[in-house]
Amino acid sequence: MKGAGFKVSGAAEVLMGSSGPEVEVRGWVARKHAVGGLVFAVIRDGSGYVQVSAKKGVAEESAFEAIRKATRESAVVVRGTVKEDRRAPGGKEISAAEFEIVSLAESWPITKTAVKSASYLFDKRHLSIRGPKAIASMRIRAEVIGAAFDYFRENGFHLISAPTFVQAAVEGGSTLFSVDYFGKKVNLSQSAQFYEEAALPALQKVWIFQPAFRAEKSKTSKHLTEFWMIEAEQAFAEQTDNLKVQEGLVTMMVERVLERRKAELEVLGRTLRQPALPFPRMSYDEARDFADKKGLGFEWGDDIPTEAERAISKSQESPFFVTDYPLAARSFYHMTYADRPKVTKSADLIAPEGFGELATGGQRIHDHRQLIDRISKQDLPAESFEWYLELRKFGMPPHSGFGIGVERSTRWIAGLKHIRSASLFPRTVSRISP
Ligand code: 4AD
Ligand code: MG
Numbered sequence: 001m002k003g004a005g006f007k008v009s010g011a012a013e014v015l016m017g018s019s020g021p022e023v024e025v026r027g028w029v030a031r032k033h034a035v036g037g038l039v040f041a042v043i044r045d046g047s048g049y050v051q052v053s054a055k056k057g058v059a060e061e062s063a064f065e066a067i068r069k070a071t072r073e074s075a076v077v078v079r080g081t082v083k084e085d086r087r088a089p090g091g092k093e094i095s096a097a098e099f100e101i102v103s104l105a106e107s108w109p110i111t112k113t114a115v116k117s118a119s120y121l122f123d124k125r126h127l128s129i130r131g132p133k134a135i136a137s138m139r140i141r142a143e144v145i146g147a148a149f150d151y152f153r154e155n156g157f158h159l160i161s162a163p164t165f166v167q168a169a170v171e172g173g174s175t176l177f178s179v180d181y182f183g184k185k186v187n188l189s190q191s192a193q194f195y196e197e198a199a200l201p202a203l204q205k206v207w208i209f210q211p212a213f214r215a216e217k218s219k220t221s222k223h224l225t226e227f228w229m230i231e232a233e234q235a236f237a238e239q240t241d242n243l244k245v246q247e248g249l250v251t252m253m254v255e256r257v258l259e260r261r262k263a264e265l266e267v268l269g270r271t272l273r274q275p276a277l278p279f280p281r282m283s284y285d286e287a288r289d290f291a292d293k294k295g296l297g298f299e300w301g302d303d304i305p306t307e308a309e310r311a312i313s314k315s316q317e318s319p320f321f322v323t324d325y326p327l328a329a330r331s332f333y334h335m336t337y338a339d340r341p342k343v344t345k346s347a348d349l350i351a352p353e354g355f356g357e358l359a360t361g362g363q364r365i366h367d368h369r370q371l372i373d374r375i376s377k378q379d380l381p382a383e384s385f386e387w388y389l390e391l392r393k394f395g396m397p398p399h400s401g402f403g404i405g406v407e408r409s410t411r412w413i414a415g416l417k418h419i420r421s422a423s424l425f426p427r428t429v430s431r432i433s434p
Pocket of ligand 2: 348357359360
């Protein structure tokens with residue numbers, strides 16, 4: 001019987017020596033070369049890569065013919081004997097007894113001559129994601145997300161979900177996507193923060209992991225129009241408590257990637273260091289002075305411009321917080337200091353080496369009267385915030401939280417030039433396909 005006696009194994013298991021001597025590997029042909037009567041194919045599967053060889057006159061005739069015929073990216077099943085071989089990548093190879101082509105691939109379009117621009121690679125993203133760098137980036141991304149699940153579970157945060165069709169603009173009207181909802185205009189969620197706040201009296205500490213949408217018209221290396229956000233919110237928590245959660249989460253993300261994704265960091269040529277705790281803190285005013293000295297000054301009250309943020313980020317070796325943003329640069333719900341009514345209890349977490357903003361967070365206004373005043377001072381439509389306001393009538397304690405971008409975090413941790421590489425199928429101002 002075909003396949004009898006062969007243990008179905010992953011490429012990684014074969015290389016680690018935990019598979020047994022007779023294996024079956026199912027995967028795709030990543031590369032191939034022939035030397036005289038010897039054909040080598042490197043097979044990729046979900047766990048890694050392993051080399052297979054077949055020698056004319058030694059392997060069965062049908063197996064030799066199949067490996068010879070198999071094209072790059074064909075789906076194949078290989079059965080054979082694991083052999084030590086110092087010349088093989090990973091020090092082991094499978095000497096093929098049987099080689100089946102399950103789905104023969106046409107001529108692979110992503111060749112050195114065909115790839116004239118990064119844009120071509122993203123036009124062919126449905127295929128180019130099979131490349132080693134894309135694979136490494138996705139594995140690191142999954143590790144970053146996994147770390148968040150573990151961090152929040154270990155720290156008593158409940159995972160919640162929230163709708164994507166919403167009415168309120170959490171982060172301002174200028175980046176809202178609206179869609180037709182049975183003849184009515186509704187928005188795609190920019191942030192689940194308001195729903196998290198609503199969940200606090202029920203669950204006290206919550207977090208959420210879901211897509212956010214921003215009609216960001218700027219073409220930059222850190223903006224997507226659809227991205228995944230991790231947000232957390234806690235009741236009876238000041239802004240100082242909020243910063244500790246961010247430090248804990250980011251520390252765990254880096255720790256996990258260093259522990260479990262060393263090979264992937266190597267593929268990407270990334271040197272990642274574990275940041276020390278606590279992360280450095282600088283105030284908005286200090287950040288502004290720094291920018292000023294670099295000739296990148298900006299008005300007090302403005303958001304920190306991209307160039308200035310990059311310069312500050314480049315001056316640091318660890319993620320750091322910029323605290324105490326002016327109210328003018330923040331959303332309406334931010335709490336201000338009692339003695340400094342124009343300064344918010346808020347912070348951005350910024351990645352070093354020029355990568356820039358990872359997270360934004362702050363303490364929210366929990367008092368009903370104060371929030372009504374703020375909404376009217378800023379000329380916002382109070383009716384869109386009706387239920388958000390009503391929460392303040394029924395037991396809202398001081399609370400704070402933050403949102404951290406999954407692709408921004410992955411980009412920094414994996415050291416990717418552009419945020420689109422941190423997404424399997426990125427959505428940007430100029431890309432909505434594949
Ligand atoms: O800074 P933002 O806009 O903050 C909020 O949405 C808050 N309501 C979050 C909260 O307090 N619960 O977005 C949070 C994070 C940013 O720091 C960034 O990492 C990411 O989301 N982000 C984007 N990532 C990719 N592309 C974009 N266009 C992004 N906009 C924000
Ligand atoms: Mg922000």
